[in-house]
Amino acid sequence: VSLQQDFPGLFLQEEEEEEEDFVLNQTPTYTQLLAFLHPQAIELVQFLLVKDQKKIPIKRADMLKKVIREYRDVYSEIINQATRTLQQVFGLELVEIDAKHHIYILTSSLPRAEGENLCQNDETAKLGLLTVILSFIFMKGNSAKDSAVWEFLRWLRVKPGQRHSIFGDVKKLVTEEFVRQKYLEITPIPLTDPPEFKYQWGLRAAKEISKKDVLRFVAKIQGKDPTFWTSQYNDAEATS
Amino acid sequence: MAAQMTDAHRRFLQVLMSHGIMEGSEARKLHRRCCEIHKVHYVHDKLDDFISTVNRHLQPLFMQIRKGLSESDGRAHYALVNLAETEITKMASDYTENELELFRKTMDLIISSENGFASSTDILNLADQLKTKKMKKKEAEQVLNVFVEDKWLSERNGEYTLHTRCIIEMEQFILSNYQDIARKCNICHSLAIQSQVCESCGTGMHLPCVRKYFRAQTEPRCPQCNDFWSCDIPGTKQPIFTKTESSNTRK
Numbered sequence: 001v002s003l004q005q006d007f008p009g010l011f012l013q014e015e016e017e018e019e020e021d022f023v024l025n026q027t028p029t030y031t032q033l034l035a036f037l038h039p040q041a042i043e044l045v046q047f048l049l050v051k052d053q054k055k056i057p058i059k060r061a062d063m064l065k066k067v068i069r070e071y072r073d074v075y076s077e078i079i080n081q082a083t084r085t086l087q088q089v090f091g092l093e094l095v096e097i098d099a100k101h102h103i104y105i106l107t108s109s110l111p112r113a114e115g116e117n118l119c120q121n122d123e124t125a126k127l128g129l130l131t132v133i134l135s136f137i138f139m140k141g142n143s144a145k146d147s148a149v150w151e152f153l154r155w156l157r158v159k160p161g162q163r164h165s166i167f168g169d170v171k172k173l174v175t176e177e178f179v180r181q182k183y184l185e186i187t188p189i190p191l192t193d194p195p196e197f198k199y200q201w202g203l204r205a206a207k208e209i210s211k212k213d214v215l216r217f218v219a220k221i222q223g224k225d226p227t228f229w230t231s232q233y234n235d236a237e238a239t240s
Numbered sequence: 241m242a243a244q245m246t247d248a249h250r251r252f253l254q255v256l257m258s259h260g261i262m263e264g265s266e267a268r269k270l271h272r273r274c275c276e277i278h279k280v281h282y283v284h285d286k287l288d289d290f291i292s293t294v295n296r297h298l299q300p301l302f303m304q305i306r307k308g309l310s311e312s313d314g315r316a317h318y319a320l321v322n323l324a325e326t327e328i329t330k331m332a333s334d335y336t337e338n339e340l341e342l343f344r345k346t347m348d349l350i351i352s353s354e355n356g357f358a359s360s361t362d363i364l365n366l367a368d369q370l371k372t373k374k375m376k377k378k379e380a381e382q383v384l385n386v387f388v389e390d391k392w393l394s395e396r397n398g399e400y401t402l403h404t405r406c407i408i409e410m411e412q413f414i415l416s417n418y419q420d421i422a423r424k425c426n427i428c429h430s431l432a433i434q435s436q437v438c439e440s441c442g443t444g445m446h447l448p449c450v451r452k453y454f455r456a457q458t459e460p461r462c463p464q465c466n467d468f469w470s471c472d473i474p475g476t477k478q479p480i481f482t483k484t485e486s487s488n489t490r491k
Contacts, residue, residue, distance in 0.1 A: 035300055037301075042300070042302065043324075045301055089245065089250070089297045089298065091250030091251065110247050110251055
């Protein structure tokens with residue numbers, strides 16, 4: 001499929017216009033830059049978007065092996081172009097969440113909209129459950145024991161051993177899917193027998209979800225003012 | 241000067257991507273909301289202009305927001321499609337080799353069928369004939385569920401057809417890879433999976449197109465050979481189709 005065939009008018013007109021601009025000011029606009037993207041940068045953008053669809057964190061090793069391949073010598077230029085394109089066309093940011101293993105995720109860089117950020121995704125129901133868990137962890141001082149989390153969920157009639165009509169296997173959703181997507185971080189507590197675990201916000205949650213919104217959400221449910229919880233309030237103000 | 245992309249366009253794109261596919265009225269609501277959030281001038285009924293601005297920026301990336309009609313209710317839907325890859329390779333990163341083979345074989349069944357549906361029994365019978373790696377029936381059943389969840393297939397009473405999103409994405413691929421058996425609708429000239437076929441000349445039409453076309457006619461006759469149209473005209477009975485499709489797309 002040739003793109004020029006689909007939009008012949010648009011294509012030519014734009015190129016002419018921009019050539020002129022290009023001479024006039026030294027900094028090319030991103031529309032101009034888009035026309036000169038390295039083929040591997042385009043492929044990388046597509047690769048990252050497909051991975052992000054399933055919220056799978058992306059390893060740098062995979063980008064190199066599957067997309068960049070023999071173009072390693074221009075690796076940084078390719079990454080730069082892809083990053084800029086994601087930013088300017090999609091409003092997405094490529095964030096390194098694990099500097100040791102070089103793992104990346106895509107997060108939205110658009111300004112948060114009131115009441116929008118907590119449920120803009122398709123899988124609203126799952127995100128609802130996630131929001132509840134993250135709120136619980138936050139209110140417990142950014143860390144909660146697994147037993148406390150599950151006790152709290154049981155109280156909401158969400159039980160680990162039972163198939164939930166919407167969430168399916170809840171245990172798997174919480175301890176595997178949310179963890180893999182970097183919404184939750186679950187670490188074993190040393191020297192516990194039987195083993196106990198600590199639940200904390202994952203790196204994606206820290207990046208995508210504002211503590212202020214979470215506190216506002218809890219305050220609304222409890223019918224109180226956010227300032228009622230002093231330390232959480234200060235925490236939320238400090239991190240936003 | 242053509243319109244520049246704003247955060248309203250970017251937000252629209254992000255939400256569309258997370259949904260996979262959106263029905264027209266949902267997309268129009270989203271258009272409005274995005275403009276409101278980012279205080280961008282909103283023009284009612286200009287969704288297609290708004291989208292073409294996005295598409296100009298997607299062009300160099302070989303992507304496009306494409307509009308397609310649902311085969312069951314005829315309503316417009318929007319999806320982001322990738323023009324660069326052969327479509328199946330795009331799925332390749334999400335599924336294992338034998339899952340892909342099952343999908344391909346299911347697609348064969350659906351496209352070569354009369355009405356655009358393949359029964360779950362016929363699909364499950366393929367599971368132990370897969371060349372890449374055989375599947376148990378139970379496994380194949382789960383894989384089919386995932387295809388439905390991911391909006392590649394839609395299911396109705398144990399019968400599977402291609403989801404609107406799949407048709408929007410794969411239309412070109414199907415037309416070129418199934419040249420001999422893929423039908424084009426005689427009315428709207430796009431690919432027709434779920435269709436009615438003329439008994440005498442084999443001309444196919446989408447159900448919504450059939451409904452529209454025969455509405456104006458006293459006696460239904462094939463637009464190609466003028467023979468009597470022997471299939472039941474849809475829309476004269478209860479609208480079961482509408483319900484399934486919309487619950488599928490809205491998930």
